[in-house]
Amino acid sequence: QSALTQPASMSGSPGRSITISCTGASSDVGAYNYVSWYQQHPGKAPKLMIYAVSNRPSGVSNRFSGSKSGNTASLTISGLQVEDEGDYYCSSYTSSNTWVFGGGTKLTVL
Amino acid sequence: QITLKESGPTLVKPTQTLTLTCSFSGFSLSSTGVGVGWIRQPPGKALEWLAVVYWDDTKRYSPSLKNRLTITQDTSKNQVVLTMTNMDPVDTATYFCARLSSEDYSNWGQGALVSVSS
Secondary structure (H helix, E strand, O other), X not given: OOOEEOOOEEEEXXXXXXXXXXXXXXXXXXXXXXXXXXEEOXXXXXXXXXXXXXXXXXXXXXXXXXXXXXXXXXXXXXXXXXXXXXXXXXXXXXXXOOEEEEOOXXXXXX | OOEEEEEOOOEEOOOOOEEEEEEEEOOOOOOOOEEEEEEEEOOOOOOEEEEEEEOOOOEEEOOOOHHHEEEEEEOOOOEEXXXXXXXXXXXXXXXXXXXXXXXXXXXXXXXXXXXEOO
């Protein structure tokens, strides 16, 4: 299985919005509504930000939202804040009953 | 409160077998729908999914590493063990275990850095 495709890096200004894409295939992203997004700060474990395409776990800011169209999922962060800087990874369940992660996107807020 | 913690050697030699233990609390691996998975991250690189074991002892493995991985659970000890054979320097990574809830990894351990070097 191939890793999901994400932009390697993105940047945005405080207060603006940004959308990170995650492109897979009809055997993973396109097949299931089991796309998750994780935020990771340096030296820390990943943190679940979005599950099942568009659901936020308790405690995650409503500035984070998710969506999916076809084989591409997206994470939108509105009202960017400095603390949103970090690496973001998407993940999807696959038709092989396994999981696959994206290559990660390094978000810079400047 | 759900917690997970990885333990194991920090250094292994090439060709050796790695054994990592995930000790968890705050949930039961006997509960329907629950699983514990392993994910690794080489230094400066992306996350890579490795394996998962479900509450009913169903096991799934990464296709690319399937021949080298074994995942087992000990529900009495609240532990999940991952073994990886024939270790190579490219397997140097931080290894995370995580709780699978529905189809997402909702809780993660802090990670354990494993280096492979002679």
